[in-house]
Amino acid sequence: MLSEFDLIKQFFQRDRRGRADLGIGDDCALLTPAPGRQLAISSDMLVEDRHFFAGADPFMLGHKSLAVNLSDLAAMGARPVGFTLALALPAADPAWLEGFSRGLFALADAHGCELVGGDTTKGPLNICITVFGELTPGHALRRDAARAGDDIWISGTLGDARLALAGYWKEVALAAHEHTQAAQRMHMPTPRVALGLALAAQPVAHAALDISDGLVGDLGHILAASRVGATLDVDALPAGPVLARQELQLRRRFTAAGGDDYELCFTAPVANREAVLEAGRISGTAVTRVGRIEAEPGLRMVDAQGAPLDLKLSGWDHFG
Numbered sequence: 301m302l303s304e305f306d307l308i309k310q311f312f313q314r315d316r317r318g319r320a321d322l323g324i325g326d327d328c329a330l331l332t333p334a335p336g337r338q339l340a341i342s343s344d345m346l347v348e349d350r351h352f353f354a355g356a357d358p359f360m361l362g363h364k365s366l367a368v369n370l371s372d373l374a375a376m377g378a379r380p381v382g383f384t385l386a387l388a389l390p391a392a393d394p395a396w397l398e399g400f401s402r403g404l405f406a407l408a409d410a411h412g413c414e415l416v417g418g419d420t421t422k423g424p425l426n427i428c429i430t431v432f433g434e435l436t437p438g439h440a441l442r443r444d445a446a447r448a449g450d451d452i453w454i455s456g457t458l459g460d461a462r463l464a465l466a467g468y469w470k471e472v473a474l475a476a477h478e479h480t481q482a483a484q485r486m487h488m489p490t491p492r493v494a495l496g497l498a499l500a501a502q503p504v505a506h507a508a509l510d511i512s513d514g515l516v517g518d519l520g521h522i523l524a525a526s527r528v529g530a531t532l533d534v535d536a537l538p539a540g541p542v543l544a545r546q547e548l549q550l551r552r553r554f555t556a557a558g559g560d561d562y563e564l565c566f567t568a569p570v571a572n573r574e575a576v577l578e579a580g581r582i583s584g585t586a587v588t589r590v591g592r593i594e595a596e597p598g599l600r601m602v603d604a605q606g607a608p609l610d611l612k613l614s615g616w617d618h619f620g
């Protein structure tokens with residue numbers, strides 16, 4: 301049997317030296333911030349039966365647990381530095397821990413983000429990560445920084461994760477290969493860290509956030525914080541490759557209010573259009589212009605001809 305401390309040592313403590321002055325093993329980790337840089341901090345929790353199905357693949361779960369947190373750093377324009385991991389596990393299962401830690405560290409190493417500590421307890425499977433990043437003071441891409449006249453942009457594509465969920469829930473009948481492809485987006489999201497960094501350099505963008513609860517809900521947070529409104533061209537929203545082959549109404553619903561996308565939604569002045577496209581190019585991330593920030597409050601959804609669409613969509617709400 302693995303003890304609590306064996307488990308930490310075997311699966312989470314690594315010999316290599318990292319950025320932290322002191323990592324796993326003491327009451328706190330110790331990190332020295334780089335001179336003149338600001339810390340960006342964010343937590344996200346993944347709960348069984350709420351964020352993932354019981355029996356979820358541990359490698360993909362390790363990846364996703366960190367990915368959704370790195371996505372918040374990306375949305376702020378911060379460079380990942382380190383993270384803590386709080387885990388509740390129903391049992392110390394070495395095969396599960398091996399897969400989980402491999403998925404977690406593959407993504408952590410790809411972003412130079414060091415695991416510096418955490419907590420481990422027995423209980424219903426629950427994963428909570430806190431990430432630490434750094435950025436130049438004044439360059440953070442805040443939700444309250446959108447201005448009337450800004451373009452609204454989206455990274456990558458939207459809706460395939462929601463389509464995969466619809467497949468699991470049997471809301472939509474998908475061919476097996478289509479479901480597999482869409483499910484990849486749901487289980488292995490790509491945090492847009494390089495794009496966030498490119499948008500925060502200069503800075504190119506004004507406001508940004510990552511889309512976790514669905515675009516219309518999340519964009520609503522930017523509009524409220526910035527005290528502005530927007531017109532969104534729903535038919536310009538870039539659908540994921542599997543969703544793109546579905547009918548128009550489903551495409552509209554799942555691009556505009558899917559959830560689990562982990563793409564960035566950001567605003568930038570019209571004068572920066574070329575700079576945004578360049579940020580997309582240098583980060584290898586597609587960027588699509590999908591609307592306009594306006595002084596008039598409220599979110600107005602329109603079709604490709606500019607005619608109003610009454611889609612009655614809302615964001616994911618855990619208690620809604």
Ligand SMILES: Nc1ncnc2c1ncn2[C@@H]1O[C@H](COP(=O)(O)OP(=O)(O)O)[C@@H](O)[C@H]1O
Nearest residue numbers: 341342343344368372375509510511512513518
């Ligand atoms: N239990 C909590 N205590 C303090 N702050 C919280 C708590 N839960 C969420 N927040 C804060 O509320 C804001 C909105 O949270 P959330 O919608 O989860 O953001 P995100 O979609 O970026 O993860 C964030 O600033 C987050 O830090």
Ligand SMILES: Cc1ncc(C[n+]2csc(CCOP(=O)(O)OP(=O)(O)O)c2C)c(N)n1
Nearest residue numbers: 344349350351352353512513558559560616
């Ligand atoms: C089993 C299962 N049911 C439903 C979903 C869909 N889902 C769960 S939570 C969520 C929204 C994002 O989660 P939240 O905790 O709100 O993340 P945050 O906004 O804090 O980043 C979505 C789309 C899922 N991924 N798995």
Ligand SMILES: [Mg+2]
Nearest residue numbers: 343344345512
């Ligand atoms: Mg959150």
